[in-house]
Amino acid sequence: MTTRADQTAGPAAVEPPRLLDTGEPDTFRVPVETGHPYLAQHLVQGRRVLPGVACLEMALRGAARVRPGARPFAVRDAAWLRPVYGDEPLDELSVAFRTAPGARETDYTVTNRGALCAMGTLLFEPQDRALAVGLEVRDEICAHTRSHLTRAEIYEEFSNMGIDYGPYFRRNSYVQRHGQRSLAWLSHNDGTRIGLVNLLDCAFQSGMAISIGEHRDSLMPFSMGHMVFHAPTRFPLGSAFVLTEKLSPFRTNFTLFDEDYEPLLSVFDLGVKPAL
The missing domain is CATH 3.10.129.10 (Hotdog Thioesterase)
Incomplete structure (x- = not known):
């Protein structure tokens, strides 16, 4: 579309x-x-x-x-x-x-x-918190997933939900799902650079992608418990991985990693609600 x-x-x-x-x-x-x-x-x-x-x-x-x-x-x-x-x-x-x-x-x-x-x-003081979603979740998803959504499939489904993203926000190259968890790869393979805004928005998208095929509700954030920066991040990024875990239909945790799976930041208790 x-x-x-x-x-x-x-x-x-x-x-x-x-x-x-x-x-x-x-x-x-x-x-x-x-x-x-x-x-x-x-x-x-x-x-x-x-x-x-x-x-x-x-x-x-x-x-x-x-x-x-x-x-x-x-x-x-x-x-x-x-x-x-x-x-x-x-x-x-x-x-x-x-x-x-x-x-x-x-x-x-x-x-x-x-x-x-x-x-x-x-x-403005260091936070001693573990990752919101650890790498053991990546290993579990890779070992057991039977669901692999491509970029085209992801954004066609979002369009069906009433959310139309332009190139800047289409960074999800694929999402693998297993239960209420997902592994997503965000890339700049079309030349579009990854900054903080499209990085975080696309991480949120990967959480919505977990429910593709179950419902078509468009969601928007309304609350967030914590976002913890595990390491300083220099933008633009070339690519990133996102591990996401849905705690409930309207609550999500995720951790963003660089292309070498070094943790960048974690979001704890992201609350979402139906959009508009």
Whole structure:
């Protein structure tokens, strides 16, 4: 299926929207053009919708300005309260930060024209947590799977759910499934580079792919317990692997690995709900 999203971008690097000073302390305006791949290549029921993970990316970039030199080790208690649509004015989309004196954590909020869209807390001290999904799950899937979905099959099914992704968000080259677990390979074999936003969005897609053939509900994130960075990551990536485990129809854990299966980050307790 060819969509408007398919026609909007090629393999060039995608630059994130700029962070603009507002004159208010620790607050940045992040205007997003409707033609930006984050919107133009992410259609839900025909509407341009900013991926929830773009709010995480805004928060991480903004924190680097607010706390220069401080490394974020995790995001805690993230929530997406209101979708950001491409058919509404986005010139006042903003991210703001609040840090208590001496604290090793910073709260962030994403708003558009005063409406709260997303929030969470960035942690600036090391996190001693195991992987959300370990490599033993990879071995189990490889030994027992009888389900191998190709890129074409994955994105055709998503289109049937009402979610149309453009090239930037079509990084899942295959998904292998076994029970409520999956192994996915994200690649840039068509030249499209993998940055933080399409990396995280495609990891979320691999969780939806577990249920392909069972139901056709389109889902969107609304909460996340923790996202822990196991190692610093340099973008763009060439490829990545994702191990995912569904805890319930609306709760998922996943761990992202580089192409050598070194862990990059884990997401614990990602909550999803029906889209729009």
